[in-house]
Amino acid sequence: QVQLVESGGGVVLPGGSLRLSCAASGFTFWIYDLHWVRQAPGRGLERMTGISSDGSNKNYADSVKGRFTISRDNSKNTVFLQMNNLRAEDTAVYYCARGPGGWAFDHWGQGTLVTVSS
Amino acid sequence: QSALTQPPSASGSPRQSVTISCTGTSGDVGGYDYVSWYQQHPGKAPKLMIYEVSKRPSGVPDRFSGSKSGNTASLTVSGLQTEDEADYYCSSYAGGNNLLFGGGTKLTVL
Helix, strand or coil: CCEEEEECCEEECCCCCEEEEEEEECCCHHHCEEEEEEECCCCCEEEEEEECCCCCCEEECCCCCCCEEEEEECCCCEEEEEECCCCHHHCEEEEEEEECECCECCEECCCEEEEECC | CCCEECCCEEEECCCCCEEEEEECCCCCCCCCCCEEEEEECCCCCCEEEEECCCECCCCCCCCEEEEEECCEEEEEECCCCHHHCEEEEEEEECCCCCEEEECCEEEEEC
16 A cells, blocks of 8 residues: 655754655656645645656755755666755644655655754 | 644534535645645654545545635545544645645544
């Protein structure tokens, strides 16, 4: 079955960096776009970034542009999110999600919590 | 770009129907047929319930249906069941590789 498993979350100081990973299994990884969506505590969903199946196209929400970088390794069925210059408002559960097309996300990981605090 | 507008709460009794609205603009909901709906139970990841306005993924009960009129999309849950109690989020493509989510609606089954 389709599985997405995020890792790499934790507590980080403001201005710090963190790298999240999302390991995929149960489907042909290299034909799907992947996305990162976050949810601040008690708040709604925000799609931050997505990457095309071959990694050639990437796009970012304004809130993270210039600070976050998405990448993927199709040989390892893994997508990454490098987060730099973290702010308190980046505190959230970060989900990776599979995008089969049509701007819908049909499978989600369980999420990893990132807390930015001094 | 602002989030899509959803009512904060909705409710209904078992076996009744409830409709949740999602209002945007001509630049998002009204301009594209890329509206999706997600169900999220507490502490769980979101689950796709409706995509491309009215299509249901395999395994989603046909009690869930979606529609759109102008700049407003709607999710209708018919024959409410206790397990339908959850938060529901709409999303819409907004052009320029931007995706907007609604603020979420907490559905209570009375």
